[in-house]
Amino acid sequence: MEAIIINTGNELLTGETINTNASWIASKLYNIGIKTKRIIVIGDDCEELKKAIYWSISEKPDILIVTGGLGPTHDDKTIECLSKALKTPVKVNAEAYKMIADKYRELNLPLTPERTKMAKIPVNAKPIENPVGVAPGVELKIGKTTIYVLPGVPKEMTKMMEKHIIPRLRLETRDMRSIMKTVTVEGIPESSIAPILKRIQDEYHGIEVKSHPIGSEQKPKLKIVFRLIEKGSLKPETIVDSAIKKLWELLGEAYSS
């Protein structure tokens, strides 16, 4: 299964906010065997969101996660723009309305237009309960792609992913296993280890082998990551362990003489 993530918010484009939402989501998806193919970050801008949605949907990912722009303010326009992009009208959803009305009743606050706005979702969508804040998320299907729209506030987004989305996706990926193992090699420049890594990459088809310099060519220290997402029955951990063993063997051959 494959996912695309769209994060919206001008604060992500000015550098004020580091996009930890994207890495958090990507990591949770990877852990249950879903690869993120692309992350797109745009501002609070309808045209940009429409383009990002077209560009994402044209790839037919299984999942498209959109974060940000679900709140009560003028710049919270993700639902409006999404509905324009998909040419689906929005209307007040009874279930979403009840979620919001219940929250504000508890707070003893009236249902102003800014508040009821959060209950308007595309007609073919279902609301997702927000256990932390107010604005409900949205789930809808376009072709084979399930779109999840979630708030940008990290503590709301993460709770909604953990409570509603990850468990549901896990049912579909339950026989997938994802493995990621890291080894550290010191004293060999990345440019010297390159042909060895290429050989392992070619030999262990499906595994991904990648070096990250944490030192420099001059004072080399490399983090080498081995990744594999596979059906559980194929014992992905054994394959990765064998590739790591091969790395030490090849390094031994190259540097013992």
Added chain:
Amino acid sequence: MEAIIINTGNELLTGETINTNASWIASKLYNIGIKTKRIIVIGDDCEELKKAIYWSISEKPDILIVTGGLGPTHDDKTIECLSKALKTPVKVNAEAYKMIADKYRELNLPLTPERTKMAKIPVNAKPIENPVGVAPGVELKIGKTTIYVLPGVPKEMTKMMEKHIIPRLRLETRDMRSIMKTVTVEGIPESSIAPILKRIQDEYHGIEVKSHPIGSEQKPKLKIVFRLIEKGSLKPETIVDSAIKKLWELLGEAYSS
């Protein structure tokens, strides 16, 4: 001036690495009056990079910054993919070759194919010196867009931006000023302040007013950001200060009675 950022690297799509490169670059650009319009994150994948480049260039941004995939290993293929996307052949660039040869001479290491690969750049490109690592960056122009390709290793990318790119861009944006000021409002839910922020946004055209809940609707605390990029002569700071004054006035009116 407008910029688009493309960050490449599978580690950004598995959540292992938080994309601090994007926020660092966006923040540096914002400080010198350049708005980032879009950030695209993709893996070490030629087809994805080609698509991201097409999608970016079709927007005719002034600047396109691409990070990652410049090193000596099999997965470092940004230059090769960029040249395919732009249909520009690559060849060994004499200046880039000298940069690389000098570094490895100092290290007493021979020029293997993995090392000289880093000197191959598109024929219409100029190399950018890497003061920290080995792989040179690349600068080339397509229409009105200047493309900068930089390594993904943060300490290499940041030094190259600071030494070579920011000072050059600053010459072009020298009469721009960017202002960003933040105030904190406690005790008023975001949904209540929404109409006030909308009014300020409408009245102060060009300014961007945005609220970020750091509390919740139940226990509200809001960070309100005012942003403006303008020509220095228009005194952007005065405009922002006046909008902030207006906020306090409107809050006073709404909450004093």
